[in-house]
Amino acid sequence: MSNRSTRKQSVMRMIYFPASVIAVYGIIFAFMPDRAFLALKSSGIIFSNIIIPLSLVFILMIVLNLFLKPAYIASFLGKEAGIKGIILSMTAGIISTGPIYAWYPMLKELNEKGAGSSSIAVFLNSRAVKPFLLPIMIAYFGCLYVAILTVFTITGSLVAGYIVGALVEKKMPKTNIS
Amino acid sequence: MKIAVSADSPDLNAKVGSRFGTSKYFIIVDRDTMDFEAVVNPGASTYQGSGVQAVVLVISKKVDTVLTGYCSPTAIGHLTANGIQVLAGVVGTVGEVVQMYKKGKLQQQPGVKSGLEAGVNKIDKTTLIHALSNSVNQIIRLLPVLTGVVLLIGLFSSFISKELLSSVFSGNIAIDTLLGASLGSIFAGSPINSYIIGGEFLEYGISLFAVTALIISWVTVGIVQLPAEMAVLGIRFALVRNAVSFALSLIIAILTVTFLTIIGV
Numbered sequence: 231m232s233n234r235s236t237r238k239q240s241v242m243r244m245i246y247f248p249a250s251v252i253a254v255y256g257i258i259f260a261f262m263p264d265r266a267f268l269a270l271k272s273s274g275i276i277f278s279n280i281i282i283p284l285s286l287v288f289i290l291m292i293v294l295n296l297f298l299k300p301a302y303i304a305s306f307l308g309k310e311a312g313i314k315g316i317i318l319s320m321t322a323g324i325i326s327t328g329p330i331y332a333w334y335p336m337l338k339e340l341n342e343k344g345a346g347s348s349s350i351a352v353f354l355n356s357r358a359v360k361p362f363l364l365p366i367m368i369a370y371f372g373c374l375y376v377a378i379l380t381v382f383t384i385t386g387s388l389v390a391g392y393i394v395g396a397l398v399e400k401k402m403p404k405t406n407i408s
Numbered sequence: 409m410k411i412a413v414s415a416d417s418p419d420l421n422a423k424v425g426s427r428f429g430t431s432k433y434f435i436i437v438d439r440d441t442m443d444f445e446a447v448v449n450p451g452a453s454t455y456q457g458s459g460v461q462a463v464v465l466v467i468s469k470k471v472d473t474v475l476t477g478y479c480s481p482t483a484i485g486h487l488t489a490n491g492i493q494v495l496a497g498v499v500g501t502v503g504e505v506v507q508m509y510k511k512g513k514l515q516q517q518p519g520v521k522s523g524l525e526a527g528v529n530k531i532d533k534t535t536l537i538h539a540l541s542n543s544v545n546q547i548i549r550l551l552p553v554l555t556g557v558v559l560l561i562g563l564f565s566s567f568i569s570k571e572l573l574s575s576v577f578s579g580n581i582a583i584d585t586l587l588g589a590s591l592g593s594i595f596a597g598s599p600i601n602s603y604i605i606g607g608e609f610l611e612y613g614i615s616l617f618a619v620t621a622l623i624i625s626w627v628t629v630g631i632v633q634l635p636a637e638m639a640v641l642g643i644r645f646a647l648v649r650n651a652v653s654f655a656l657s658l659i660i661a662i663l664t665v666t667f668l669t670i671i672g673v
Contacts, residue, residue: 334640
């Protein structure tokens with residue numbers, strides 16, 4: 231598949247959902263304009279609530295992009311075994327950005343090269359901690375909640391890694407792409 | 409000693425690939441025996457992150473040297489930081505360039521810096537522009553769905569009453585938490601959307617247990633991505649990980665809110 235068609239698909243995927251919602255608004259405006267205005271007003275309030283945290287998110291994104299490169303994150307995974315490997319996978323998961331499907335090819339490669347299922351599970355689950363989205367989360371739920379949730383989420387990712395490792399280890403598919 | 413050469417086809421007669429990240433193959437050649445292995449570059453067909461995947465692949469193959477047409481400074485930085493020599497600007501067939509390398513006829517291109525010199529963390533004008541461009545792209549990719557979610561919540565608030573919602577989320581902690589986790593498992597996308605939906609759910613009086621389970625399962629459980637995860641990491645891994653993550657989202661939600669309540673907030 232060419233880069234151009236993949237890009238087109240990616241753009242279509244991004245606008246499909248908001249375009250559908252806007253179409254629904256159009257229909258409601260035609261039949262129930264009062265309800266549609268009320269809905270728009272509610273949406274406007276939400277936008278005004280998130281605009282400042284979203285600006286902070288943008289600044290954090292720049293900082294993370296300045297200091298953390300995907301290849302640097304990838305170099306954390308699958309290099310070390312044992313506890314050190316798990317901690318590196320967790321760190322990689324926390325600082326990774328972008329949609330999960332963008333990471334699948336790399337995870338497939340790491341899986342084929344023998345990275346443990348525990349490490350991969352820890353990476354996938356620790357992605358629930360998003361440092362650059364903290365401003366939005368704090369704006370909605372407060373610092374204390376976010377701090378407690380972050381601790382439990384990190385602990386949970388380690389537990390998930392342990393359980394998945396125990397149940398799946400030695401049964402991961404080892405295909406050869408050569 | 410192993411040499412990785414980016415290539416357009418899987419043999420020694422292939423032309424050297426013009427770009428490290430997007431070449432179709434890497435030919436891994438044993439310098440001494442000239443035995444070779446052709447490896448598909450998983451990044452060749454990828455819109456994003458091709459360089460990352462190529463770097464990971466080459467590092468995992470434990471090669472000592474990379475020969476290619478062009479290699480980005482970032483990729484060179486990471487390769488050399490992992491002890492891999494990179495010779496860019498190489499032209500010819502794979503077999504020819506490996507022979508030239510063995511005879512010492514290939515030289516480092518002027519201006520190509522080592523990993524430490526390239527500086528993973530060094531900030532210069534180019535790095536700053538690159539980081540800004542990446543961040544703008546990330547926000548642009550985030551905004552359409554975010555806008556859709558916010559508009560949808562507006563519709564939701566206009567049409568769904570608190571009474572109707574409370575008939576679904578009844579206030580029973582166990583059932584509400586289960587419902588929250590189920591919703592989070594079905595939906596996918598940036599977690600920012602789960603924060604906004606969760607925040608609005610709280611406004612509607614839905615319990616923090618349910619909202620927390622939704623936020624956690626939104627990222628850790630993926631019904632939509634399950635087929636892709638099964639294809640990439642195996643059916644057993646994907647099913648076990650998602651089932652464990654679903655159960656953990658319930659436990660994390662209960663522990664988080666209970667802990668928050670205990671310390672008096």
